[in-house]
Amino acid sequence: MSRVAIVGIGHSRFGRRTDVNVGELAFESIKEAVDDAGVDRKEIKNVVVGTMGSWYEELLPAVVVNEYAGLSGAGTMRVEAACASGSAALKAAYNSIVSGETDVALAVGVEKMTEVDSPTSVELIGRAGSYMWEFENFGMTFPAYYALYAVSHMNRYGTTEEDLARISVKAHRYGAMNPLAQFQKEITIEKVLGSPVVAWPLKLYDACPLTDGSAAVVLATEDVAKKLSDTPIWIKGVGYSSDTANLGRRSNYVGLEAAVRAAGRAYSMAKVSPGDIDVATAHDCFTIAELMAYEDLGFCRKGEGTKLLREGQTEIGGKIPVNVDGGLKAKGHPVGATGVSMAVEITKQLRGEAGRRQVPLRKGLGLVHNVGGTGHYAYVTILSRS
Amino acid sequence: MSEQPSLHSSRPLTLRFDIPISKTREFWDSLRDGKFVTTKCSECGNVTFPPQADCPRCMGSEFEWVDLGREATLVTFTSVQVAPASFAGSGPYMIGIGEFRGGVKVLARLEGIEPKKARPGAKLRIEARSEKGGNPYYVFVAC
Numbered sequence: 122m123s124r125v126a127i128v129g130i131g132h133s134r135f136g137r138r139t140d141v142n143v144g145e146l147a148f149e150s151i152k153e154a155v156d157d158a159g160v161d162r163k164e165i166k167n168v169v170v171g172t173m174g175s176w177y178e179e180l181l182p183a184v185v186v187n188e189y190a191g192l193s194g195a196g197t198m199r200v201e202a203a204c205a206s207g208s209a210a211l212k213a214a215y216n217s218i219v220s221g222e223t224d225v226a227l228a229v230g231v232e233k234m235t236e237v238d239s240p241t242s243v244e245l246i247g248r249a250g251s252y253m254w255e256f257e258n259f260g261m262t263f264p265a266y267y268a269l270y271a272v273s274h275m276n277r278y279g280t281t282e283e284d285l286a287r288i289s290v291k292a293h294r295y296g297a298m299n300p301l302a303q304f305q306k307e308i309t310i311e312k313v314l315g316s317p318v319v320a321w322p323l324k325l326y327d328a329c330p331l332t333d334g335s336a337a338v339v340l341a342t343e344d345v346a347k348k349l350s351d352t353p354i355w356i357k358g359v360g361y362s363s364d365t366a367n368l369g370r371r372s373n374y375v376g377l378e379a380a381v382r383a384a385g386r387a388y389s390m391a392k393v394s395p396g397d398i399d400v401a402t403a404h405d406c407f408t409i410a411e412l413m414a415y416e417d418l419g420f421c422r423k424g425e426g427t428k429l430l431r432e433g434q435t436e437i438g439g440k441i442p443v444n445v446d447g448g449l450k451a452k453g454h455p456v457g458a459t460g461v462s463m464a465v466e467i468t469k470q471l472r473g474e475a476g477r478r479q480v481p482l483r484k485g486l487g488l489v490h491n492v493g494g495t496g497h498y499a500y501v502t503i504l505s506r507s
Numbered sequence: 508m509s510e511q512p513s514l515h516s517s518r519p520l521t522l523r524f525d526i527p528i529s530k531t532r533e534f535w536d537s538l539r540d541g542k543f544v545t546t547k548c549s550e551c552g553n554v555t556f557p558p559q560a561d562c563p564r565c566m567g568s569e570f571e572w573v574d575l576g577r578e579a580t581l582v583t584f585t586s587v588q589v590a591p592a593s594f595a596g597s598g599p600y601m602i603g604i605g606e607f608r609g610g611v612k613v614l615a616r617l618e619g620i621e622p623k624k625a626r627p628g629a630k631l632r633i634e635a636r637s638e639k640g641g642n643p644y645y646v647f648v649a650c
Binding site: 318 | 555615
């Protein structure tokens with residue numbers, strides 16, 4: 122089984138992108154990734170496009186994106202794992218190389234979420250899960266799902282609204298240092314706590330925005346990677362898992378079991394432990410989600426996420442810096458692009474190319490934690506410099 | 508950045524789904540009679556909610572209906588302030604997950620309690636509702 126490396130990365134500016142359609146948006150990151158890899162597009166035999174869709178007009182986004190970027194003819198598919206669609210695309214591209222099917226593959230994540238109005242977006246995301254039993258009669262929303270977890274975590278472990286606000290403040294601090302982020306302004310705890318409630322106890326500033334954006338990575342076999350790149354970043358472990366569609370069937374609401382399982386599988390495949398990780402991106406679609414991720418990923422014990430946070434251990438210079446690209450909260454969350462965007466960020470960090478946001482590297486290991494829905498899907502990917 | 512020119516698509520699409528319920532029709536009929544029932548696998552005894560005709564534990568397809576009773580305990584909750592488009596105008600509303608004796612958990616609207624006063628562990632009663640021209644549904648009411 123060949124080792125697989127990331128040899129090219131591309132990332133569009135995230136935000137409300139009324140200047141581009143879905144093909145044009147994907148092109149921005151594809152061109153950058155192909156140029157970065159220095160690969161001939163003819164060598165790319167598989168293009169996997171991660172996107173959830175339905176908030177933009179195209180129903181066959183993979184072929185639209187490929188046509189625009191001159192990639193028609195490659196094997197292709199669109200993959201969906203809700204907000205983890207990007208990691209699912211990465212996994213499918215990775216599989217095509219590990220299986221010996223192709224030497225070079227491209228994973229693209231793209232989402233165009235602002236072509237419909239905001240209430241329609243809220244509707245579409247709220248429907249994701251169990252439509253019949255949790256949406257039709259009740260009107261669940263995405264913030265409401267995570268609010269159920271927040272209330273439970275607060276009740277069980279004494280987590281406070283201030284703790285959650287602290288995560289948002291951290292995200293905005295790093296977002297202000299990321300020129301590709303949707304929000305590049307620092308905020309205060311008071312500003313978070315004073316923002317309007319969307320689903321109690323979560324407020325507007327506990328929530329990621331609706332975002333347009335794309336990201337792309339070129340993957341290659343060991344032989345090809347060594348020819349193309351001086352700094353290939355290796356995919357050492359991929360773990361993925363899922364949970365029930367109905368939240369009523371979950372055993373608890375203080376963590377995401379799919380993420381715990383995905384992390385366990387990724388650590389085991391990579392033969393590393395949580396303490397070995399130098400830098401991580403965690404799926405902070407809501408502040409509570411990042412807090413649960415600390416615990417689900419084993420960066421601390423269950424219920425001790427707030428301690429890690431309050432001590433500043435998840436900031437640059439701490440034990441395990443998390444979301445130093447601004448996270449979904451400040452960088453933005455173009456659903457299908459997010460997992461690929463996270464892989465781009467960790468690759469930059471491991472190459473030592475993250476500029477002002479660079480974390481100190483000890484073991485040269487980084488982790489991508491990407492969750493779909495409310496822990497309906499979970500992917501954990503471990504990347505390594507060696 | 509500033510808004511850029513766009514072409515408003517002139518072909519809006521309305522989707523209305525006819526969702527089959529024949530295999531779990533008893534649930535909806537019972538709800539109309541004010542009873543809250545679900546499926547229990549005749550082979551392995553697994554009780555599932557939402558009701559389903561085929562057991563996800565043993566894959567058996569023989570089942571019976573069991574009455575879950577009315578009493579449940581609040582596990583967690585939220586108060587939705589920003590509603591989806593199709594719930595526009597229905598104002599802030601609460602949603603809770605209640606646990607019945609035996610461990611079955613159900614998500615539904617939660618009434619009769621203020622968000623600030625609600626606590627996990629609160630006693631709930633489930634009530635069947637149906638509105639003229641609408642589908643039957645159920646809500647938790649705080650005791």
